[in-house]
Amino acid sequence: xxxxxxxxxxxxxxxxxxxxxxxxxxxxxxxxxxxxxxxxxxxxxxxxxxxxxxxxxxxxxxxxxxxxxxxxxxxxxxxxxxxxxxxxxxxxxxxxxxxxxxxxxxxxxxxxxxxxxxxxxxxxxxxxxxxxxxxxxxxxxxxxxxxxxxxxxxx
Numbered sequence: 001x002x003x004x005x006x007x008x009x010x011x012x013x014x015x016x017x018x019x020x021x022x023x024x025x026x027x028x029x030x031x032x033x034x035x036x037x038x039x040x041x042x043x044x045x046x047x048x049x050x051x052x053x054x055x056x057x058x059x060x061x062x063x064x065x066x067x068x069x070x071x072x073x074x075x076x077x078x079x080x081x082x083x084x085x086x087x088x089x090x091x092x093x094x095x096x097x098x099x100x101x102x103x104x105x106x107x108x109x110x111x112x113x114x115x116x117x118x119x120x121x122x123x124x125x126x127x128x129x130x131x132x133x134x135x136x137x138x139x140x141x142x143x144x145x146x147x148x149x150x151x152x153x154x155x
Contacts, residue, residue: 016053026052032095044101126155 019030033049036042098104121130124146134141145152 015050019053029092032092036095036099040100042100044104045099048101124155128155 019026021027030049030052033045033052036045037049094104118131119133121128123130123132132142146155148154
């Protein structure tokens, strides 16, 4: 007896293995961090390489850091990013300064700020605040029994 595979075979890995960008400087950074991942056992470098493959996603910061001219005195910070509007360090300098990612903090945007996350969880279960998929938010749409104390009971 064989394994019953759905037409198309086994599922393949879908993560990126190279950046989509044609920017030669970006590709040089990828080459540098591929080397660092291979030669140092550092997980930090692997994360940076993975994020270099992504497109415009992560805010150490793979995007542009903008200088706020309204703030006169900014305390000394060590930051690494792909582009800066004013002054700071870039990833090639980070690779020289902290090849294993010592004393660095990787930043990224909030994971659970997506609208879809609000719908996660079982609806209609006591104390579950998962958002229902509703056509409209009017009086007649999921506002009656089970939703209000004044209409029989509230879950």
